Amino acid sequence: MSWRTWREAMTDALYGPAGFYRTAAPVDHFRTSVHISSAFARGVLQLARLTGLRTIVDLGAGRGELLESLAALDSELTLVAVEIRERPLELSERIEWVPTMPTAIQAMVVANEWLDNVPLDVVENGRLVEVSHRGVERPGAEPSLRDNVWLAEWGGVEVGHPRDEAWESVVGRLERGVAVAIDYGHVRAARPKEPTLAAYRDGRMVSPVPDGSCDLTAWVAMDAVAAAGVRAGATRTLLTTQREALTALGLDGGRPPLELATADPAAYLKALARAGEVGTLLDPNGLGGFSWLVQAKGIELPVELG
Ligand SMILES: C[S@@+](CC[C@H](N)C(=O)[O-])C[C@H]1O[C@@H](n2cnc3c(N)ncnc32)[C@H](O)[C@@H]1O
Structure with a gap:
């Protein structure tokens, strides 16, 4: 049996030649805000408009x-997808599809549920956790000095510096613009003392096995990531929740007026369904509780965001 640290195992299981993300479409295994409702896109668009950015x-x-x-x-936006998967055949022609983040861009970058998939190590009882191909764990070597420095500064048991580096690289590639990381996250004061590493397959939580058969994910230390963005040149930072951000950007989960039900039943049902979707995006115990890290470089953040 070969043993690897979680960071090594996760890298291979998600992004190696037979990795989960080489083949699997996220939507087949879990639903994110982008699948719940196009209202999420309306919030994103509003942020782009308020900042005057025309490339997303x-x-x-x-x-x-x-x-x-x-x-x-x-119809006027320039739209760029950065994705290691193959371009979907049915994708609109106007969407550019590239495998790596472009450099020196003036844009709004949105990373929804991206950082939680950046591989990281887990430390328990002063040892790196090692894992077999079948998901059996054992204590491994001592963490590196770098790991220990990170844990001393940010706390918890999952060593987040690979996420910090990933985000530093994103903000570093912005010449001028806004970068938004949206994810399930925590800050130092509420950092869990147990690992959050989890796995999903076919819409269900399964036990984490690094064999390429499932998504492997762990919560994100958003405050550490924010500090990395500042190191990369972010001039403004806001860390808030999805509920606060999307509400500030104009989403309203209120039900349609009852009179509409008699005046125009079809419109009422449509508006009701839409309100339900927005409610899901804003649910404080669900997607609404996700963190929004919004960092600007060379421009102001809109006052509407607070
Ligand atoms: C959890 S999914 C989220 C997908 C989408 N943003 C959503 O909200 O539904 C993470 C996606 O990031 C992609 N990905 C991970 N690391 C990447 C990288 N370094 N460059 C480009 N895409 C990456 C994966 O292939 C996967 O499709």
Whole structure:
């Protein structure tokens, strides 16, 4: 049996030649905000408009769902998907599809549920956790000095510096613009003392086995990532929740007026369904509780965001 640290095992299981993300479409295994409702895209578009940015880069674009919604909402935007998967055959022609983040861009970058898939190590009882191909764990070597420095500064048991580096690289590639990381996250004061590493397959949570058969994910240390963005030149930073951000960007989960039910039953049902979707995006115990890290470089953040 070969043993690897979780970071090594996760890298191979997600992005190696037979890795989960080489073949699997995220939507077949779990649903993110972009699948719930095009209202999410409306919020993203509003942020782009308020900042005057006309290029939107979707980092870790999945099957391009967010960009398709944006394409339907605004015919003038430049839309770029950054994704290691193959370009979907049915994708609109106007969406550019590239495997790596472009450099020196003036754009709004959106990374929805991307950072949680950046592989990282887990430390328990002062040892790196090692894992077999079948998901059996054992204590491994001592963490590196770098790991220990990170854990001392940010706390928890999952060593987040690979996420910090990933985000530093994203903000570093912005010449001028806004980068938004949206994810399930925590900050130091509430950092869990147990690992959050989890796995999903076919819409269900399964036990984490690094064999390429499932998504492997762990919560994101959003405050550490924010600090990395500042190191990469972010001049403004806002860390808030999806509920706060999308509400500030104009989403309203209120039910339609009852009179509409008699005046125009079809419109009422449509509006009711839409309100339900927005409610799901704003649910404080679900997607609404996700973190939004919004960082600007060389421009101001809109006052509407607070
Ligand atoms: C959890 S999915 C999220 C997909 C989409 N953003 C959504 O909200 O549904 C993460 C996606 O990021 C992609 N990905 C991960 N690392 C990447 C990288 N370094 N460059 C480009 N795409 C990446 C994966 O292939 C996967 O499609």
